[in-house]
Amino acid sequence: GAGVSQSPSNKVTEKGKDVELRCDPISGHTALYWYRQSLGQGLEFLIYFQGNSAPDKSGLPSDRFSAERTGGSVSTLTIQRTQQEDSAVYLCASSPDGTRSYEQYFGPGTRLTVT
Amino acid sequence: AQKITQTQPGMFVQEKEAVTLDCTYDTSDPSYGLFWYKQPSSGEMIFLIYQGSYDQQNATEGRYSLNFQKARKSANLVISASQLGDSAMYFCAMRGGAGGTSYGKLTFGQGTILTVHP
Numbered sequence: 001g002a003g004v005s006q007s008p009s010n011k012v013t014e015k016g017k018d019v020e021l022r023c024d025p026i027s028g029h030t031a032l033y034w035y036r037q038s039l040g041q042g043l044e045f046l047i048y049f050q051g052n053s054a055p056d057k058s059g060l061p062s063d064r065f066s067a068e069r070t071g072g073s074v075s076t077l078t079i080q081r082t083q084q085e086d087s088a089v090y091l092c093a094s095s096p097d098g099t100r101s102y103e104q105y106f107g108p109g110t111r112l113t114v115t
Numbered sequence: 116a117q118k119i120t121q122t123q124p125g126m127f128v129q130e131k132e133a134v135t136l137d138c139t140y141d142t143s144d145p146s147y148g149l150f151w152y153k154q155p156s157s158g159e160m161i162f163l164i165y166q167g168s169y170d171q172q173n174a175t176e177g178r179y180s181l182n183f184q185k186a187r188k189s190a191n192l193v194i195s196a197s198q199l200g201d202s203a204m205y206f207c208a209m210r211g212g213a214g215g216t217s218y219g220k221l222t223f224g225q226g227t228i229l230t231v232h233p
Contacts, residue, residue: 033220042226043206048219056219091160102148102167102210104221106160 002026004107006092012113013082021077021110025094032075033095033104034067035059038088046090049075082114117142119207121224128197129232135182136192136227138207147211149190150221151181155203163205166190197231204228 005024013019025032034046045059049069060066064083069075079086089111093104118141128134140149151163166174166181174181182191190209194201205228208221 031219035221043208043221043223045220045222050219059220089158093160102150102165103162105162106152108159 004092004094004105006090006107006110008110009108010111010113012115015084015114016081018078018080019082019112021079021090021112023075023077023092023094023107025073025075025092026096026105027073029094029096029105030072031095031097031101031104032069033093034075034077035091035093036088037091037109041088043091046077079112082112084114087112087114117144117147117209117211117222119209119222119224121207121227123227124225125228125230127230127232128194130199131196133193133195134197134229136194136205136207136229138190138192138224140188140190140207140209142209142211144211147209149181149183150208150210151179151190151192152206152208152223153201153203154206154226160206164192194229199231199233202229202231 007022032049037043047067048056051072052069064080067077089109091109093106095104120139147168149166153161153163164174164176164179164181166183173183178195180193204226206226207224210221
């Protein structure tokens with residue numbers, strides 16, 4: 001079946017603009033995760049959804065970052081007033097319920113460049 | 116807080132030989148899970164193997180095995196019979212057990228770049 005998809009694959013934006021990144025998890029997966037990967041910081045957890053609620057938002061770096069998930073499916077990560085340090089690859093992952101709930105399936109990522 | 120340490124920035128191995136990628140961890144959670152992911156140059160993150168902290172046996176998945184030494188807090192990945200396609204970045208990761216504060220998120224190490232020579 002289809003894997004996790006993310007859009008856009010690449011986004012170049014000017015400093016100060018807002019951006020929205022989208023994640024479509026694998027159908028039926030109840031848990032959804034956002035991470036970002038940058039050269040200086042490695043792979044960092046941002047936020048985790050179980051259904052539509054977010055039990056863990058501890059990784060969001062500032063109040064410029066927010067995320068929502070609707071219908072237990074698609075999620076959007078919004079970055080307001082982007083800064084150059086927001087440049088990174090933003091990865092989304094999803095995992096199923098049940099015995100393999102530990103397994104996170106990653107999407108291809110969105111490469112964000114803030115100029 | 117959880118921490119993963121991968122001390123090998125780069126490793127080289129000859130095709131068809133075995134290689135061990137090191138990973139040590141630190142956590143105060145009584146139960147946790149340990150993972151290895153592969154990231155080829157294309158950028159996708161590929162799940163390789165999982166070890167639960169209460170699992171009695173070391174995990175194996177095909178050519179991958181996880182050498183879990185709980186007392187030493189180490190979770191090394193062993194790749195047997197290396198192939199050219201194994202050249203990639205490898206990440207060790209962990210998460211806390213159900214009910215703990217670190218349950219939902221993966222904490223990653225800095226990664227090890229593996230190069231397989233023909």
